[in-house]
Amino acid sequence: MVVEQRSLRYTIFLAILLLFSSSLSPSAQYVIYNSTAYLPASWTHLDYDSMMTPILRRDNDGPSYVCGFYCNSGGSDGGCLFGVLISQGWLGTGAHLQSSKLVWSANRNNLVQGNATLQLKEDGDLVLANIDGTLIWSSNTRGKSVSGLNLTEMGNLVLFGPNNESIWQSFDHPTDSLLLGQKLATGQKLTASVSESNWSEGRLSLAVGSDGLSAYIESDPPQRYYASSINSYPYYEFRNGSFNDFKIPPASVAQFMKFGPDGHLKVYQWAEVGEFVEVIDLLNLYVGNCGYPMVCGKYGVCSKGQCGCIETTNGQESYFSQIMFRQPDLGCSLITPISCDHSQDHTLLELNNAAYFASDSGSDTIRTVMEDCKSKCLSSCSCKAAVFYHDRNLWDTGDCRVINEVFSIINDENYIGDNTTLLVKVQNANKSRRKTIILASTSGAFFGVVCLIGSCLVFLRRIFKEADEIEGDFLNQVPGIPIRYSYENLQAMTEDFKKRLGEGGFGSVYEGALYNGTKIAVKCLDGFAQLKDSFLAEVQIIGSIHHVNLVKLTGFCFENSHRLLVYEHMANGSLxxxxxxxxxxxxxxxxxxxxxxxxxxxxxxxxxxxxxxxxxxxxxxxxxxxxxxxxxxxxxxxxxxxxxxxxxxxxxxxxxxxxxxxxxxxxxxxxxxxxxxxxxxxxxxxxxxxxxxxxxxxxxxxxxxxxxxxxxxxxxxxxxxxxxxxxxxxxxxxxxxxxxxxxxxxxxxxxxxxxxxxxxxxxxxxxxxxxxxxxxxxxxxxxxxxxxxxxxxxxxxxxxxxxxxxxxxxxxx
Missing domain, CATH: 1.10.510.10 (Transferase(Phosphotransferase) domain 1)
Structure with missing residues (x-):
């Protein structure tokens, strides 16, 4: 009887303890996550208010890792990915998860929404699917002898077989980061994100090739801003204290390497303040502050870390203007776009006090004389600039490199040498007019009347053009007016109006992106070319209207016959x-x-x-x-x-x-x-x-x-x-x-x-x-x-x- 009473009391005690533990808030309960999962398994991202929904976790006294659904600002915005994060120590508290850093992701170019699922299928494939069942990413291991998924002590996500052999691992598919013990092998590369808030792949890459490690920006051809010159290795391994020839301060805490959106290769480690801090910038010693492709944007000039535009002297007309005066690092644009239909008006600006970041020799470099280098660029419409490296003994002879896309230009005493000339192509807007006037003045009396009428038309056109420019300049000075873009800028931002989002009664809408990665929607207005006053008035009025339930007008183009409006991008389209x-x-x-x-x-x-x-x-x-x-x-x-x-x-x-x-x-x-x-x-x-x-x-x-x-x-x-x-x-x-x-x-x-x-x-x-x-x-x-x-x-x-x-x-x- 006594034994039965004790048993009853013990049962009641356990029930009360269980009831008490279930009444605790979610933050007070500790959920145990395994570091291994066996097939079949499935996970769904249901926590809309959290930045992280863990799936597997590896807790250590030193570096700790977690993999799961990760969202930039919570899952409700529909922008989440499946990835691996690094932190320091035990991950039992939310604070550590908040300070964790993303080091690998599966679907950076195709984010998922809430209720997305990750499945480890019976056939051995690891599959990420959106809420509607759309396939987002796969490990492509279908039909292989996969037994389970493991998050190792090094942060490597591994699909393993019956004998614990690796069948697929995240270390073989790096994104923009490396962990201690991870190798970057020949044929592999790190690709920077577009920006800190836009995880999609950008244009900057760090790769291991036959000639070693190199960093470059994607163009045609790619333009390299760093190339290892000491040794060539089949792979580069991130170790505690080194990255092959690079020396890194050793650490006993969590550490990772990241190739950032700005093109810098930095090492971060856990600090006592409870977050990751930068400990070294590996490329900066060789590249310098001004040696990165987009440090000052396209056509931007970097001088001692400050950005500006190419300036002309001796009364020459100005060819460049800043895209945004408040953000000079966004670069500059040509005032008169380069037109292949008027190649006779192309000219080259000789910049003797400037250099270009992509200064390495390659297959696109030829041995020639200065004049032939100029002719080669002028004869090719795709050429936007040329770099001529003078021979020290024969000044007019040297190496000529043609450039099809101009990024940041260097103007710094640490880079400028007396053996480099940068030739930048521009469009001479006035040259054709001068030729027309000269030709008209030499015509016979028979064409006198025609020339007179033609001259009047040209004169009137010039007056109207100048009036438009004056009115446009006035708009630039009105407080709160949207940003004014050139037509060339919007062509570049939309990739020549490549992706059409829709078409309405006023014109077509195209998707674009600012140079910082922010998406925009550009509406090309039809039939508005003659509506100057009403267009400018509405831009001024509507641009000043701001309401959370009205699509925001952020910019416009008022150039010749072009009338375009730039709106904020709406991710889910029309109702x-x-x-x-x-x-x-x-x-x-x-x-x-x-x-x-x-x-x-x-x-x-x-x-x-x-x-x-x-x-x-x-x-x-x-x-x-x-x-x-x-x-x-x-x-x-x-x-x-x-x-x-x-x-x-x-x-x-x-x-x-x-x-x-x-x-x-x-x-x-x-x-x-x-x-x-x-x-x-x-x-x-x-x-x-x-x-x-x-x-x-x-x-x-x-x-x-x-x-x-x-x-x-x-x-x-x-x-x-x-x-x-x-x-x-x-x-x-x-x-x-x-x-x-x-x-x-x-x-x-x-x-x-x-x-x-x-x-x-x-x-x-x-x-x-x-x-x-x-x-x-x-x-x-x-x-x-x-x-x-x-x-x-x-x-x-x-x-x-x-x-x-x-x-x-x-x-x-």
Whole structure:
């Protein structure tokens, strides 16, 4: 009996202890992670608020390692990768994970979203897939005798076989970092990221070749800024205290080597302050501060660590301007782009007090004389510069190297020698005009009249051009004005407008990237070449408008006939892709749809009521609603809308917009901002129902969304319209129906009975309740609006008066 009582007490004690431990916060519980996993195994990244979701972990007294899903700022932004991180000591606390550093990754060029999965399959393949099942990365070990996955004490991620033999290992596939004991062998390379925040592969690489270790920037051909000159090794190994011929301060703590986005090769080690600090920059002794390809950007001149542009003397015209005056390290651009169609106007600037970082000899270097070197560059349109290395004994003879892409130029006493001349190609904008004038002056009397007319046209063109330049210079001085880019800059940033994101009524949109790696969207406007005043005015006004739910205008191009707008890049594209486009299979959850609707409403409310000038969009549709990486919605193309003053209640203009989203009052050509409210109501229905407002694939009675809306409202079965593709939507049918009633309010036939967008925002936030029995679902019928004072809940109740009349809804117009 006593034994039974003791056993009972012990059981109760264990139960209480278990209950207490389960009540602890997640941060207080310690989760044990193994360093080995056996197939089959699968992991899913579910922790949206964490930078790291561990899969395997190797804890040591010295360097410790963890592999798993790693996100730059938490998984909710959709930018995560599978990788290995290094830290120091026991990884039991979150602080160590926060200070860990990424040293290897599998999918740096193709990040995954939350709910991505990593699978160690029965067939031996290690596979990373996105939430929709899209294959992102694979170890390509299918069919091999893989037994499991192991994270070693050196931080090497290994797929091992039945006898613990290595079948695949991360050490053989380096990214931008090396760990102690890791080798960089012939044929392997480290490739720097685009930037610290953009993990994609950049243009800078460090590789081991037949002639040893070299660092270079990708171009045609590659331009090398470091080459080992002491010995040539088949591999370089990172050891404690050395990297072959490089000496490194030895350490007893965690240490790793990283090839950074700036082209520096640095060693970092754990410090007492609880984070990694730089201990040595291995290449800087040989390269110097100004010897890196992008230290001052393209065409930038580096002088003692300071950046500038190529300057001309003796009254010569200026050929270069800084891309951004506040960030001189972004480089310079040619004021007049080099044109292959006007090669007769090409000339070479001789820079005797400058050198070029890529000074090593190679197959692209030829022995010749100075004049032949110039001719070789001038005769080839792809040549952008040439470096001539003078023979010390025969000054006019030497080695000529042609360069097809110009990066940073060196102007420093540590580099300049008296035996190098840099020849930079520029376009002489005035040369053709001089030739034309000379030719015209020598023409006979027969062509006198023609020449006179031609000269007048040229003169007028010059006046207009100078006027444009003066106005453009004025814009550069206006506070808050977006950045002004040259057309050549935007051509380079978009890779000659290579990737088109979409096409709208105003022109096509292309993806691009700034020199720091930040993505942009560039819209090339069609038919705006003659609209000088309105274009510049709208750039000035719209560029100063900043709202979280409006796509931000960051720059523009106003050059000759080119009119381009530069916007922030929206990672998830336009809304139509997600509700009835190619991403339809990935059904948006209820909370995301509700937030998108609210975001659109807030953006429109700001345009209608909070700007210095009221802005009516006129073309609200899913294609003009863009989504960022967090599915925040932003209204686009408002900068090309009709601007009206605050004191104007209505404006008469030509019919514009998209069929299916046009309000009935367009037929009378008298419109107000309520046309946007009507279009917003259509978009709301499309989001809630997951279909287009007009679908020709449906039977006749179901083709028009508004027809279905009217019919289901009369049958009191609006819940039938809710998008059923997502189980999440079924849980929130009641809320979706309430939002449909707000949409019906926005769609009232009489624009006076529609709410303002600020009132719509309040309705969506629950501060205004729409009385459902008084809505008119005949959206071309006249009605009245009255409101009552706030009730007990602090809400305003709005009654839309007019009985439901049986009439046919208008379809797409």
């Amino acid at each position: 139509d892709r997600w509700i009835f486009g190619e991403m339809r299979s990935y059904s948006l959850p209820w909370r995301t749809r509700r937030k998108i609707i609210s975001d659109i409403a807030k953006g429109l409310a700001y345009l209608h009521e909070d700007c210095s000038q009221r802005i009516i969009h006129f073309d609200i549709k899913p294609q003009n609603i863009l989504l960022d990486e967090n599915f925040n919605a932003k209204v686009a193309d408002f900068g090309l809308s009709k601007l009206i003053d605050k004191d104007q209640s209505r404006v008469v203009t030509r019919m514009r917009g998209t069929p299916g989203y046009l309000a009935p009052e367009w037929l009378s050509s008298t419109v107000t901002e309520k046309v946007d409210v009507y279009s917003f109501g259509i978009v709301m229905l499309e989001i809630l129902c997951g279909r287009k407002n007009f679908d020709s694939s449906k039977i006749e009675e179901d083709r028009h969304l508004l027809s279905i809306f009217k019919r289901k409202a009369e049958e009191e079965r609006l819940e039938d319209m809710v998008d059923r593709k997502s189980g999440d939507m079924l849980i929130h049918v009641g809320e979706a129906v309430e939002m449909m009633r707000i949409a019906a309010w926005c769609l009232q036939g009489n624009f006076n009975n529609r709410p303002s967008m600020s009132l719509v925002v309040k309705a969506l936030e629950g501060l205004v309740v729409v009385a459902e029995t008084n809505l008119d679902y005949d959206f071309t019928n006249s009605s009245t609006v009255r409101t009552e004072a706030a009730g007990d809940q602090g809400q305003v109740v709005v009654y839309v008066g007019s009985p439901i009349l049986p009439s046919t809804l208008s379809g797409p117009r």
